[in-house]
Amino acid sequence: xxxxxxxxxxxxxxxxxxxxxxxxxxxxxxxxxxxxxxxxxxxxxxxxxxxxxxxxxxxxxxxxxxxxxxxxxxxxxxxxxxxxxxxxxxxxxxxxxxxxxxxxxxxxxxxxxxxxxxxxxxxxxxxxxxxxxxxxxxxxxxxxxxxxxxxxxxxxxxxxxxxxxxxxxxxxxxxxxxxxxxxxxxxxxxxxxxxxxxxxxxxxxxxxxxxxxxxxxxxxxxxxxxxxxxxxxxxxxxxxxxxxxxxxxxxxxxxxxxxxxxxxxxxxxxxxxxxxxxxxxxxxxxxxxxxxxxxxxxxxxxxxxxxxxxxxxxxxxxxxxxxxxxxxxxxxxxxxxxxxxxxxxxxxxxxxxxxxxxxxxxxxxxxxxxxxxxxxxxxxxxxxxxxxxxxxxxxxxxxxxxxxxxxxxxxxxxxxxxxxxxxxxxxxxxxxxxxxxxxxxxxxxxxxxxxxxxxxxxxxxxxxxxxxxxxxxxxxxxxxxxxxxxxxxxxxxxxxxxxxxxxxxxxxxxxxxxxxxxxxxxxxxxxxxxxxxxxxxxxxxxxxxxxxxxxxxxxxxxxxxxxxxxxxxxxxxxxxxxxxxxxxxxxxxxxxxxxxxxxxxxxxxxxxxxxxxxxxxxxxxxxxxxxxxxxxxxxxxxxxxxxxxxxxxxxxxxxxxxxxxxxxxx
Numbered sequence: 001x002x003x004x005x006x007x008x009x010x011x012x013x014x015x016x017x018x019x020x021x022x023x024x025x026x027x028x029x030x031x032x033x034x035x036x037x038x039x040x041x042x043x044x045x046x047x048x049x050x051x052x053x054x055x056x057x058x059x060x061x062x063x064x065x066x067x068x069x070x071x072x073x074x075x076x077x078x079x080x081x082x083x084x085x086x087x088x089x090x091x092x093x094x095x096x097x098x099x100x101x102x103x104x105x106x107x108x109x110x111x112x113x114x115x116x117x118x119x120x121x122x123x124x125x126x127x128x129x130x131x132x133x134x135x136x137x138x139x140x141x142x143x144x145x146x147x148x149x150x151x152x153x154x155x156x157x158x159x160x161x162x163x164x165x166x167x168x169x170x171x172x173x174x175x176x177x178x179x180x181x182x183x184x185x186x187x188x189x190x191x192x193x194x195x196x197x198x199x200x201x202x203x204x205x206x207x208x209x210x211x212x213x214x215x216x217x218x219x220x221x222x223x224x225x226x227x228x229x230x231x232x233x234x235x236x237x238x239x240x241x242x243x244x245x246x247x248x249x250x251x252x253x254x255x256x257x258x259x260x261x262x263x264x265x266x267x268x269x270x271x272x273x274x275x276x277x278x279x280x281x282x283x284x285x286x287x288x289x290x291x292x293x294x295x296x297x298x299x300x301x302x303x304x305x306x307x308x309x310x311x312x313x314x315x316x317x318x319x320x321x322x323x324x325x326x327x328x329x330x331x332x333x334x335x336x337x338x339x340x341x342x343x344x345x346x347x348x349x350x351x352x353x354x355x356x357x358x359x360x361x362x363x364x365x366x367x368x369x370x371x372x373x374x375x376x377x378x379x380x381x382x383x384x385x386x387x388x389x390x391x392x393x394x395x396x397x398x399x400x401x402x403x404x405x406x407x408x409x410x411x412x413x414x415x416x417x418x419x420x421x422x423x424x425x426x427x428x429x430x431x432x433x434x435x436x437x438x439x440x441x442x443x444x445x446x447x448x449x450x451x452x453x454x455x456x457x458x459x460x461x462x463x464x465x466x467x468x469x470x471x472x473x474x475x476x477x478x479x480x481x482x483x484x485x486x487x488x489x490x491x492x493x494x495x496x497x498x499x500x501x502x503x504x505x506x507x508x509x510x511x512x513x514x515x516x517x518x519x520x521x522x523x524x525x526x527x528x529x530x531x532x533x534x535x536x537x538x539x540x541x542x543x544x545x546x547x548x549x550x551x552x553x554x555x556x557x558x559x560x561x562x563x564x565x566x567x568x569x570x571x572x573x574x575x576x577x578x579x580x581x582x583x584x585x586x587x588x589x590x591x592x593x594x595x596x597x598x599x600x601x602x603x604x605x606x607x608x609x610x611x612x613x614x615x616x617x618x619x620x621x622x623x624x625x626x627x628x629x630x631x632x633x634x635x636x637x638x639x640x641x642x643x644x645x646x647x648x649x650x651x652x653x654x655x656x657x658x659x660x661x662x663x664x665x666x
Contacts (some may be wrong), residue, residue, distance in 0.1 A: 066099035066429050067197045069129070070117040070437060073210045074512020075462045075485045076535045078102055078114070080433040086188050088134050093190055093198060100199045100433035105206030106183065109152075109224040111538050111566055112211040113180035117463065117480070118193040119404045119427065120173040129177045130192045131155075131167045145624035153181040154588050155623075157287040158239065162623035172295055173343070174404050175595060180540060181586055181616065182566070201298030210414045214510055216537035221545055221559040223666035225604060230274050230281045232648060232656035233639075234262045238270075239592050240295075241660060243608035244302035245601040250274045250662055251326060251645065252608045253300040253309055256285060262636030262657070263622050268638060269298060269311065273326055273645040274662055281649040284642025288313065296407060296594050306376075307386050307645075308349065310357055312342045317359055319347075319374070323386055326645035332427065335372045335390050336361060339547075344405050350412035352376075353385050358396075358420055360405035367399040369408075369422050369454070371444070396444050396454055399424045406439075407466040407594070409517075415474030419499055421457075421467040421482050426451075439464030441484045445499025447475060451640075457502045459576075462487045465514040465594075472522050474526065478567040481517035483531050490516050490533050490546070508546045508556055517598045519605060520551070527551040530605060530665075532561070532598050540590030541565030543609055545665070561663065562611065564590040569615055584598040585617035592658070607663040614657055 034449040071078040085101035106112045120127045122453075133141045133148060141147045145164035148155055157169035157177040162280035169177040175193075187203040235257030244251050252272040258264035272283040297312040307322040309329070317336040320329045336342045347357045355374040360367055370393040376386035399405070403426035412421045421636035423441045430436050439462050444454040467484040480495040482502060508531070516533040529551040535544040543561040548554055569587045589611065596609035640647045652659065 023551040068118045068193045069191050069199045071102050072115045072463045075514050077437050077463050078472045095198045097197045099197045103202045104211050105204050105209045108184050108205050109182050111182050114211045116177045118175050121402050127173050127174045127175045129169045132186040132190045146620050148622040152183045154616040160623050213536050213538050218558045218560045221561045225664040228662045229652045229659050230662050231660040233658045234650040234656045237267050238658040239610050240594050241608040242300050242597045244300045245599055245606050246302035248276045251300050253298050256639045258637055271645050283645045283649050284647050285639040299345050299347040301347050303349045310345050310347045312345045314338050317342045328644050346408035346410050348410035350416050357412050358408040366401045369396045370486045371396050400426045402427050409468035411469045411471045413474040415470045416448045417478050418446045419469045419471050419480045421468045423470035441467050447498050457493055460486050468516050470518045470520040481518050481520050483516035485514045489513050519600045539566040540588050543591050585615040587615040589613040611659045
C-alpha cells in the first residue's frame, strides 16, 4: 500500500456517526486503536523495489497540483534549490514525482531550526505532514523509530505519531512540524502531504544558512513583578493558553490531554484561575468532542464579575458566560452554527461589557472573516450583567479559498470604539517548484456608532502568524497601533485617523520573530508602547519584549522574557526489546508554538506562557508507543472536571514537559 494512501486510509477509520441522520464526519484525530493500525497499513521497503527517481521530475506534466508543503524558517519561506535531488525510492513512498528539492546547510554540531507546513483549501478537512527519514550520512534509514533522535534531531508538533519508518504530524486543516537540533552528517528526507508527490530535503553539513538562528543577545527583562508556575502537564495535547484578568484573579483557558498517558488522544478544555493574593489555583475542565482540531479555537474574557469563554467546535461558535467570576456558567449561547466550520476565535470586552468576537468560517466563495457583537441585556440591582444578547454575524472580508487564517487581535477604546486586526496567508504554486505564500494584513475599525472601515495595512511575501492591535484615545482622537510580522522582523504601523489609513513604522527584532502582542498606554504625558513576540534564537523559541517609553521619540529597548536551551543529556535505554543502546539524547526547552497570550491590567502586563521541555529520545520513543513491548494502561486520566473554576488544581510537577507560567510585568 502506498505511503499517502495508507495515511489516507485513516480517514474511513475515523468516520464517526453523529447527528440524527448518522452521517459520518471525518474531522476527528485517530483514536488509540486507529493509531495502532498504522503498523499494518504503512508500507515496508522490500528488496524488489526499484529507484523511480529518473522517471520523475518536478516539471512533470501530471495535472495534479504540487504537494502542499512549505519549508519555512519562522515567517520566511525557503526557496527550492535548483540542484538535482538525491536518489530516493519513490516506489517505496507510493509517490509519482518530486515536486521540489530543498538543500539546507548547517555547520556540524551547530543548532538549527526549520518548519514544514501544510494546509487544506478552504480550511476544511484534516491535514498531515508525513516525513520519511531517507538516509543518514549516505546510509539508508529503514524502520528505525529512533532515527531522528539518533542523528540529533528533535521533531515538535501538536500531534505526532510514528510507526518507526514514517513520522506523521496531524492537524485540523493546518499542520506545522518543527525540526530542530544539531547534526554531524548529511541527512535526507522525503516529505509529503497528500499522497501524490513529495518534496525532498537535503540537510547538509556546510556553511551557516537561514536555518541557523542568531544568538539571543537581548538582556533579561527588567520590571518583573512576579513569575509563577501555576500548572503543569505531561500531555502532548496541552497548550495554546489564553488569559484574561479581573481584579486579583487571572483566568487562563488552554487545551489539556490525558494526565496519565501523555500520548492519549482525548482532549479537554482546561480552565484555570490564579488568585494573586493567595497564589491558589482553582479551575475545572470540560471534555471536548471529536471535532476539536489543532488550532487555538478558544478565548477567555473577563470584566469585574463577568467571565466569558468562547470556543469554536463542531457545534459552531459558542459563548459561555459566568456572572460570578467563573464559579458557574449561567448562559450558553451559540452565535454561529456548526455548518459554518468556524475556526480560530478571538474576543474582547469593552468597559460597558460590549463583546466583540472575531472568527473565520467557510463561505460560498472563500474564507470569511466575520465579527459577532454582543451586549449586556440584563442587570442586577448593582448594575452587574445577568444576561447577554448577540447580533447576527457580519462579514468583514472574504479571503481566497486557497488560504489559511491567522489568529486575530481585538481592542476597545475607553469610548467603545472598536479595532480588529486580522490577517491570512494565501498560497500559489510556483512554476519553479514548491509554493509561494503571501500574507495580507488588514484592520477593521468602527468608531462608536459608526460602521466598520476595513483597510489593507500591508502585504508581504512571507508566512505570517498573527497581527495585533492596541488603541489610545477615543472618537475623533482615536489612534490605532498595529503590530505584525514582516520578513526581517516585526513592524509597528500606526493610524491617527481612526483606522482609515496606516503609516508603516519601525522594524525591530530579527527575521522569523512572530506572534506579536502590542499594548499602548499614556503615563506621565508620554506614550508607552510594549510589543511582545515569540523570537527564534540560536537554541529555540523565546518570549521577548520591545518597548518604547516615549513613542515615537525614543529608541526601543529589546529584552528577553524567557531563555531557550539545548543540551546533551544522558539517559537510560527506554525502548526495551532489541533497540540499540544510546549514550545521550538532545534536550530542548523553549516556548511552545502559539504558546503565550498577554493582557493589560492597569499599568502592568500579565502574560501566560507554555514552556515546553523534551528530549528527543523520549519524543521519538513515545511517538512509537503503540509498538512498545508493554502497552499503556487502558482508559484515560482526565484533568479535574468541573463546570466552573472552583476545583483545587494539582500542584505543578517540575518533571512534566509543559510548565504553564504566569508573568506580571511593569
